[in-house]
Amino acid sequence: MLQTDTLNFLTNLKENNSREWFQANKERYDEAHQDMLGFATQLIKELSKADTGVDSNVEPKKSLMRIYRDIRFSKDKTPYKTHFAVGRLTKHKSVEIGYYLQVEPGNKSFIAGGYWMPQGEHIKAIRQEIDYNAADLTAIIDEPQFKKAFGEFREQEKLKTLPKGYEADNKHIELLKLKSFIAYRNLTDKEILSADAPKKIATLCEQIHPLNVFLNNAIG
Incomplete structure (x- = not known):
């Protein structure tokens, strides 16, 4: 279960996004980071039940993304992200296809899956798969629960x-014109802090799983 203090830390970081403040609050960051590692561990365990492409033994540290921003080519020079993110969870053919969880206070957390902005041969292959087998994709995305x-x-x-x-x-031109193939769901602070959040998020990912299978089959 994620702790309220973790969201409070991120809120304060957004208000004081500087190296000086971060170093003065390094102990708070370490505690929040450890809390997120625990949450990632629970999530991975639940996800592995829903998707065999998720390794239940993966190290949570490998799935938790760095909080430090790459500011070399950005106009925004703030040094830290104001969220935690969990990704890189699957063993699929493309590391771009999988699940992504972002934890950000202010009801800005979300879970997403699929493939964001495929390029080159991948986008060609996905569009070809839609053209040939659109019924398979529409059966997934038009399913009422999805x-x-x-x-x-x-x-x-x-x-x-x-x-x-x-x-x-x-007939399927609106699908063929898509630039991304993402299933996305916002999560409130109450949802992300609930005791059963990892299980509920895994259930959402289970609904995304057929989409990931379709996309992986497309890029071969």
């Missing part, structure tokens, strides 16, 4: 023009 949890899949960012090789009268 739509209830994640909303309308087709409302993600799309191309303004037609994708190369496809015509406007294609």
Whole structure:
């Protein structure tokens, strides 16, 4: 169970995003980081029951992303992220396909899965799979419980023009125009702090799992 102090630390970090403040509050960070490691451990255990691509023995440290920002090419020079994130959980063919949890106070936490902004051969392969086997994808994304949890899949960012090789009268053109293939669900502070949060998040990921399978099959 995630502790309220962890969210409080992130709130304070957002208000005081400097190396000086961070060093003065290093002990608080260490406690929050340890709390997130414990949460990640619980989540991995629950996820491994829902998706065999998740290794129940993976080290939580490898799934918890660094809080330090890469500011070399950014106009925003604040040194720290104001959230914790858990990812890199699956053994799928593409490390880009999987699950991502972001913990951020102010009801800004979320769980997501699928493939964000595939490029090159991957986006071509996914569009080809949709063109050939759209019924498999629509069966996943139009399933009532999926739509209830994640909303309308087709409302993600799309191309303004037609994708190369496809015509406007294609029955599934709105899916073919997608730039990302993500299932996304916001989580409130109350939800992320609840005792059964890892199990509930794993249940959401279980609903995302068929989408990940479709995408992995597409890129071969």
